[in-house]
Amino acid sequence: MSDLIVIVYPTEPKAEEVRNRLLELQKEYLITLGDAVIATKTEAGKIKLNQMVSTTAAGAISGSFWGLLIGVLFLNPLIGAAVGAASGAVGGALTDVGIDDNFMKDLAANIQPGNAALFVLVQSMTADKVLKDISHYGGVVLKTSLDETKEQVLRDALQKATS
Known part of the structure; x- marks a missing residue:
């Protein structure tokens, strides 16, 4: 506890x-x-x-990695990384860890x-x-x-x- x-x-x-x-x-x-x-x-x-810890920055980094990976699979890594970073940053900003x-x-x-x-x-x-x-x-x-x-x-x- x-x-x-x-x-x-x-x-x-x-x-x-x-x-x-x-x-x-x-x-x-x-x-x-x-x-x-x-x-x-x-x-x-x-x-x-x-x-x-900045959850927005952590989300952007994580999102850009996954976006880049998905972008490579669909032959457009730059768009994938950009979309991944943006969605990761939004997700990170909405995440609240630790104290409310x-x-x-x-x-x-x-x-x-x-x-x-x-x-x-x-x-x-x-x-x-x-x-x-x-x-x-x-x-x-x-x-x-x-x-x-x-x-x-x-x-x-x-x-x-x-x-």
Whole structure:
């Protein structure tokens, strides 16, 4: 079962720094991430999501490969690749993996303009080591699906960094 953790940072670069550190910890097998998205709010109130993986780009690449293959079979590889890339990009744009985009936008509406919310879907982790590693970045817990005890440990660790 995965856990959702949402932490607000004062700037987008700070949230990006934490996300990059979590990705490094994943390479060290201390955490397994299902998704890690940064949501920011502009001065105009518009919410922007900075996804870890662009499904549109992945769909376009996959679609162009299959389109090229089909195009070769029908003796027109360029048209096949173009149609495949376009259909793959549309399919990728309509695909939502990980954390629901509408949920993230609704929750990010509560942050102040200029702040950034880091949404992390954690599949598994060595909690004590990960928490020790990221606690010095600070941040404020906005929402979690952790039990109350674990959530309080997270809040306390992040608060120590801001004190």
